[in-house]
Each structure stands twice: as structure tokens, then as C-alpha cells.
Amino acid sequence: MTGEREIDQQLVERVQRGDQRAFTLLVEKYQRKLGRLLGRMIRDQAEVEDVVQEAFIKAYRALPNFRGDSAFYTWLYRIGINTAKNHLVAMGRRPRLSNEVEIEDAENFEDANELRTQDTPETELMGKQIAQTVNNAMEALPKELKTAITLREIEGLSYEEIADLMNCPIGTVRSRIFRAREAIAEKLRPLLDTKADQRW
Amino acid sequence: MDEMKQQLSAMMDDELDLDANPHLLLAAKHSDDIAKSWAEYHLIGDALRHEAMQVDVTERVMQQLANEPTVLAPHPRIKTLSLPRYAAAASVAAVTLVGWMAWHGNTTSTPASVAQSIAKEPVAMTSEAFDNYLLAHAEYAPSNSLQRNRDVQLVAYSEPQRQ
Numbered sequence: 001m002t003g004e005r006e007i008d009q010q011l012v013e014r015v016q017r018g019d020q021r022a023f024t025l026l027v028e029k030y031q032r033k034l035g036r037l038l039g040r041m042i043r044d045q046a047e048v049e050d051v052v053q054e055a056f057i058k059a060y061r062a063l064p065n066f067r068g069d070s071a072f073y074t075w076l077y078r079i080g081i082n083t084a085k086n087h088l089v090a091m092g093r094r095p096r097l098s099n100e101v102e103i104e105d106a107e108n109f110e111d112a113n114e115l116r117t118q119d120t121p122e123t124e125l126m127g128k129q130i131a132q133t134v135n136n137a138m139e140a141l142p143k144e145l146k147t148a149i150t151l152r153e154i155e156g157l158s159y160e161e162i163a164d165l166m167n168c169p170i171g172t173v174r175s176r177i178f179r180a181r182e183a184i185a186e187k188l189r190p191l192l193d194t195k196a197d198q199r200w
Numbered sequence: 201m202d203e204m205k206q207q208l209s210a211m212m213d214d215e216l217d218l219d220a221n222p223h224l225l226l227a228a229k230h231s232d233d234i235a236k237s238w239a240e241y242h243l244i245g246d247a248l249r250h251e252a253m254q255v256d257v258t259e260r261v262m263q264q265l266a267n268e269p270t271v272l273a274p275h276p277r278i279k280t281l282s283l284p285r286y287a288a289a290a291s292v293a294a295v296t297l298v299g300w301m302a303w304h305g306n307t308t309s310t311p312a313s314v315a316q317s318i319a320k321e322p323v324a325m326t327s328e329a330f331d332n333y334l335l336a337h338a339e340y341a342p343s344n345s346l347q348r349n350r351d352v353q354l355v356a357y358s359e360p361q362r363q
Contacts, residue, residue, distance in 0.1 A: 007214050010218040024261075057268075061268075134244055158214075159213065178206040178210070
């Protein structure tokens, strides 16, 4: 098993060697979390997307200077918060968060579940449809798959810890989590394909 | 394809080393199916954690990056040695070298005597041997250099004999 967030660092090093595709994987991974974080500062959904995009571009340009002293997502969230603050100042609005709260948010953001922004009716509907589809797919999973993916995605346990809890080999955990993801993705695809012009 | 997707699934959980499985990144680059799975799996995770804010800027970001000059450069992480560590390493290397020379030259010699014996050792090449060397390599030398080099060498070679 590799270290926590090692995959981010490996992707970052590839981007630093000129591999733009590796950066796409990081964008796909963090855009929603970054959007939720910035949604605390910026209410308008369209503006949030603009700022998220700008933050990723700034992060890309700054990546040669990223030394890996902090986790990539912490670094990215700080860029996002600064970008949002600059955006609000440019729009003549006052940033809503103090520095202390911002740093805490950036470093502990994965545990923050209460963040909300003002969605448009369309994006709100989409969000509800996705959540409903994922929940329904979860309920339909065999118990061992549901337990494995819950322990991984919600509890954040490693495969080794899940294997201990479920009393099975790590390879079985790996297979169960994959099968759970595929089963949920299968239910999700028609929804995502239908909304292909309104990507997530 | 399923095996690769399973590896991708493990990779996003930090349970598979990307450096040891570079084919996954290649697959993500060249297979829409794999790239789609990466996005879907992360969306599922975010949805389960109630983090699925409806943001998708991937296309917009990549379009913008396509117009950017490639300014990124390799930046390997090199572990630097501090000065005391360099000094210690150099000391160990020096002691090892002297010890090795002493062992192979004269097992009863001290490092100092080995150094003295090396310094006192006369040049072994004779004039005849040197001539043969120059003749053998004459075709590689520029014109007239054979005689000039020999003159220079003869003077230098005669020096120890005058002492």
C-alpha cells in the first residue's frame, strides 16, 4: 500500500514533467470539493465554477514551485480561497471568511459536510438526482459490497483495515470496492449521459 | 478492461502505486472508458460523502491549458546531504581507499608507508618502450608531433637521472 495521498504526489510529479493529462485527473478528483469550499464564500453557482476554473489554472502554472511540503489538496484549496477572495474584491464584495477559518477549512476540508451554496434550480435538481441514484444503487448492493465501499468512502479506512474488519483478504476488499463502484456507476451512467451537455 | 478498472479503483484509494503501474496513466490518457471511470468513481465517492457539488470545469480547464505554453519543468526531489554528512562520507571513503591499497600492496604496511612507497616509485617506462609507444601511435598524431613530443619527453625523462 502506498502512503496517504501518495497518488496525488505521483500525479503532481507527472504534471511537473509536462504531462497535462495527469492534471486532468487531479481536476476531476478535486473540482467538486473545491467548488463546495468556495461555495461558502461565493453564493452564485456560475461564479463558483469560474473561480474553480481560475484556481485550477493558477495551480497548474504554480505547480513547478510545488515542493510537496503540504498535501496537494491543502495547497490547492489555499489557491482556491485566495482566488475567491480576489474575485470578491474585484466584484466589490467583501470576503466572508477570516484567515483562521480559511486555513482550518483548507486543512480539514474533507471532514466538513455542512457546506452549502446557492445552487441554480437545474444544478440543485441534478445534485438531487445524482444523490438519489447513488443512494438507490447503494441500497441494491449485496451487503458485503455495501459494507466495503461504505468503510472506504465514508469512513476513510484503508484496505488493510477493511480486510481486518470484514475478516477477508485485502484482494477481496479491493474486488468488492471495485464491484460496488461499477454497480453504482452503471446506474449513474444513463443520468450522466443524458446530461452530457451539463457535465458534473 | 475490468482488471484495469479494478487497478484504477485501487489506485484512487492510494492502494496501488502509480509509479509501479504507469500503464494506468497511459490507459487514462488513451481510453475514454478508463478516463470516464476515474471521473465516475470520484463522483460516486463525493456523492456518498454528500460532497457532490455540481461543478465540472474539466473541459474548460483543459481547453485553457491547451493554449498555455508548456512552462512546467522536471523538478525531481533530491535528498540533499548536509555538510557534516558530506564530511563523514568523504572520511569513510578516504579510509576505505587507503585501507584497500594497504591490504593489496603490503599487508604489513601502514597507510603512511604505502603513501611514501608510491611517491618514491620510479617511472617504469624506458626510453625504448616510449619510442615503441610513439611509433605505434604515430598515425594518430598530427604531422611533426612525433619528434616534438619525443623531445619534450626525453628532457622530462632525463630529469630523475640528473638527481
